[in-house]
Amino acid sequence: MRPLRFFGVAADGPVDAERLVATARTAEAAGFAGLVLPDHLLGQHAPIPLLATVAAVTERLRIAPFVLNAGLRHPAVLAQDLATLDVLSGGRLDIGIGAGWNRSEHDAIGLPFLPAGDRIAFLGEVVAVLRGCFGPGPFTYAGSFFRIEGHDGLPKPVQQPLPPLFIGGGGRRMLSFAGREADIIGLAPRVIEVDGVPAAEPASITLAGTEKKIGWVRAAAGERFDSIEFNVYPSGGPLVITDNAIPLARERADAIRRRTGVELTVDEVLESPHVFIGSVAGLADKILALRERLGVTSFMVDDVETALPLVERLAGA
Secondary structure (H helix, E strand, C coil), X not given: CCCCEEEEECCCCCCCHHHHHHHHHHHHHHCCCEEEECCCCCCCCCHHHHHHHHHHCCCCCEEEECCEEHHXXXXXXXXXXXXXXXXXXXXXXXXXXXXXXXXXXXXXXXXXXXXXXXXXXXXXXXXXXXXXXXXXXXXXXXXXXXXXXXXXXXXXXXXXXXXXXEEEECCHHHHHHHHHHCCEEEEXXXXXXXXXXXXXXXXXXXXXXXXXXXXXXXXXXXXXXXXXXXXXXXXXXXXXXXXXXXHHHHHHHHHHHHHHCCCCCHHHHHHCCCCCEECHHHHHHXXXXXXXXXXXXXXXXXXXXXXXXXXXXXXXX
């Protein structure tokens, strides 16, 4: 059974260097496996330079974008950035990458937001180009979205043939693609639109919904299934350590009902792999149960300071 690994968010918005360094050093001392940063255009730092800073002030923390929007950059340019991060960190990079979900960011800068199936096909070509750039020499690639002629991507990453590839998703097409390609798979909620605004599909955050997703991955992965690491993150709201979880769980169930019209019970909320509300002992038991039942061993928490007692209790278990 794999040991547990915990990843924290490096910053919840633009922060100064002093605060970033303090967060990184606190996380490393507490036993976090790594720090991550989402990839968005609004309200935060760019992930690549921030993660380079985290790597520079730590010795063992892994770094990862969680996750890069494949539609925002040419993959050959992205490959150079990522390989540079891996070199500068001494081989501590995980490559989190996805098809993108936030239409408003694309609209804001005039980039087309492709239909879901086309975004997954686009991501497939991005991954192929990354693999080519990280390979030992020049490569040529001809796809529907990209054409590469004799390009030798430099530098090469320390981790060969490439750093661990993290791909997440909530729908069958995306998770099937991840099952064929990824080393680490993020079990995310399926994103739906409610009144034109993205929202998590309630059924997909439940324990039963997550088990169904793992079945999709298993069917696509075949013999490589046992080598895949699974990750979950608290998309159902921030981690809260409390001895009185039920009122908060009821509030979240009510918020889901108001947002989507779907009723989840308090028990469904509390057992969700995307909701972490409870005492340190209770949450520790839940995490161990998720590993036992679903095989999930990678957990992303939203706030390093809040999660410290939980991580210190379970890191490496």
